[in-house]
Structure formats: C-alpha cells, structure tokens
Amino acid sequence: MQTFTSCMQCQVESYTPNFSSFGIKRIPDNGVIELTCDRGHRTFILMQTAKYEILSDLAVTAICDGYYREEVASYASALECLFEHYVNVVCRSHSINPDDIEAAWKPLRNSSERQFGAFAMLYLSETGKAFSTLDTKYINFRNKVIHQRFIPGHKETLDYGQAVGNCAAPLIALLHSPRYEKAQQAFFSDSLREKAKQAIKVGARHSTQWMATPFGGKNISAGFDLNAALAERAMQPDIDSTVAESYAFARLLALLSPSKS
Ligand SMILES: [Zn+2]
Incomplete structure (x- = not known):
C-alpha cells in the first residue's frame, strides 16, 4: 500500500509546497513513514487511518491488480x-x-x-x-x-x-x-502519540495524513458496495503521473525564479 508524500519542513520554511519533494512511499506496518527530502530535511508522516481501513484498501488494490x-x-x-x-x-x-x-x-x-x-x-x-x-x-x-x-x-x-x-x-x-x-x-489520539515518538526522539518534524478507504466510516455507513469501491478506484488519478508532473512543475518554477534570470 502506497501513499502520496511531501516534505512538511519545506512547506513550513517557505510557506509553499516544495514540488520536488513530492513522492510515493509504502505505508509500513506501524503507519509511520520516514522521509528525507531533496533539501535534506528528515521528517515523518503519521498515518491517521485505522489499520483495518488500510487492509480494506489493500484488498481492493489486490482485486484491481488481479x-x-x-x-x-x-x-x-x-x-x-x-x-x-x-x-x-x-x-x-x-x-x-x-x-x-x-x-x-x-x-x-x-x-x-x-x-x-x-x-x-x-x-x-x-x-x-x-x-x-x-x-x-x-x-x-x-x-x-x-x-x-x-x-x-x-x-x-x-x-x-x-x-x-x-x-x-x-x-x-x-x-x-x-x-x-x-x-x-x-484511541486515535493515543495511536498518533505512540507513532510520534520516533520523530520526537530524533527531533524531527512530523505531520499526520489521512486517506479515504473502502471501510472508511463516511463511505460505509449506508452499506458496503464493492463494485462502487472498484469504480471509485478506477477513477482515481494515477499517483505516479501526479508525482512526475510535480517534478516538472518544480523544474519550471526553478527556471522562472528571479535568482535564475
Ligand atoms: Zn524538505
């Protein structure tokens, strides 16, 4: 299971996203993603999504991939x-x-x-x-x-x-x-507090991230429809293309930067 990532430290320092820090990372079992961006910032992303939800998303991904x-x-x-x-x-x-x-x-x-x-x-x-x-x-x-x-x-x-x-x-x-x-x-507050320990220990910035899943409360309260979940998945934008476009945008911004003119 992978998710979209970006460097929060870059955003805090420059007040705008660093498009060249965008990436795709696998969600590990503990729900803590460690990043080092192109500017050398070491940060952590803490997944807020419950594990049963992430597993339901893995299941739908598995069907889509055969x-x-x-x-x-x-x-x-x-x-x-x-x-x-x-x-x-x-x-x-x-x-x-x-x-x-x-x-x-x-x-x-x-x-x-x-x-x-x-x-x-x-x-x-x-x-x-x-x-x-x-x-x-x-x-x-x-x-x-x-x-x-x-x-x-x-x-x-x-x-x-x-x-x-x-x-x-x-x-x-x-x-x-x-x-x-x-x-x-x-439960979720304690879970995030536990996940944050790794970042706090090394003095790194951390941010939280949520993802929509087939077993998300908002989605499932009216009942579960696997075909609808599969149709929704098919409409999601390709994450690899999004990251590639963000890199191209970062290069364009660098060319347009006043310091380059
Ligand atoms: Zn950064």
Whole structure:
C-alpha cells in the first residue's frame, strides 16, 4: 500500500509546497513513514487511518491488480483487525486503561478464533444481540484459499469481498455512532502519540495524513458496495503521473525564479 508524500519542513520554511519533494512511499506496518527530502530535511508522516481501513484498501488494490488470493487474505485480515479495534474502543468507552486492554488481549493475539470469541461476547454484552458474522461458506472459502493453497477466480473473490463488507459495515457504523465518539477519539489520539515518538526522539518534524478507504466510516455507513469501491478506484488519478508532473512543475518554477534570470 502506497501513499502520496511531501516534505512538511519545506512547506513550513517557505510557506509553499516544495514540488520536488513530492513522492510515493509504502505505508509500513506501524503507519509511520520516514522521509528525507531533496533539501535534506528528515521528517515523518503519521498515518491517521485505522489499520483495518488500510487492509480494506489493500484488498481492493489486490482485486484491481488481479491478485485474488491476496484480496481474500487482506479482507480476512481487515475483518479480524476490525474486531480487535471494536474491542479496544468499547473497553475505552468503559474507561478501562489501555495497558489493561493490552494485557487482556495479549494471550489472544496469536489465535483469531479466541479473538473472535472475545469480540462476539463483548458485542453481545454491548448490544444485547449476537453479531451477524460471515456465513460458514465464506469462512470455508477463506480457509481453502489461505490454508489449502486454493487459487480463487474473479467472481468468487468479488463475492467474498462483498460478504466481508456486508459483515463489517454495521459494525463500522456502530463505531462511528455518538455512543463511541469519545472512545474513538481517545484511541486515535493515543495511536498518533505512540507513532510520534520516533520523530520526537530524533527531533524531527512530523505531520499526520489521512486517506479515504473502502471501510472508511463516511463511505460505509449506508452499506458496503464493492463494485462502487472498484469504480471509485478506477477513477482515481494515477499517483505516479501526479508525482512526475510535480517534478516538472518544480523544474519550471526553478527556471522562472528571479535568482535564475
Ligand atoms: Zn524538505
């Protein structure tokens, strides 16, 4: 998963973007992107987007690129990650200390079945209803792809992605409801504070970056439509071309600069 980047230090110093600092960087697992621009500034970009959202974006990218096994793996991971996020946010909404949440989650970390069990009972306790999870046929399909090296086709991949989206959408909408608003804000604030430590440690400037994803709250609150997500992706401008144009623009600005005349 890649994202567009630019140097914030350049912008702060000159009050305008440095077009020659524009680039494309892969988003690492910790959501912290380190940059060194053409003027030697070392800065950090902290991704604000939740990990389950980034995984949902990876899934759509995989479909677009024709990597269907990777789509299944990414959607399965996005759903598991969403369950963990829900547990974290709900516990925070009950004023449970993040360190205690982490201590309780640690023994479950290597077992998705245990994690789902913890999530399902917490959901029941919170809503009074059993969570409507994936149909068994989709769980079997995912296991066949992941554990039996099955190579899925296009249609069954789309069906699986839509089923995961249908499962995730009500939960994401619930997380974005006023009931969990403060707990969500606390989660993301703590997450950014943790991500900023690396930049603060080396005395570098950091900025935050958000990206729209298929599992974004605004997009999914009315339900999930994988075909619409794919159509939206097809309309996005090519990021490589945008960066190439920014370099050309930077060269043009340098030629027009008074110091060059
Ligand atoms: Zn710079």
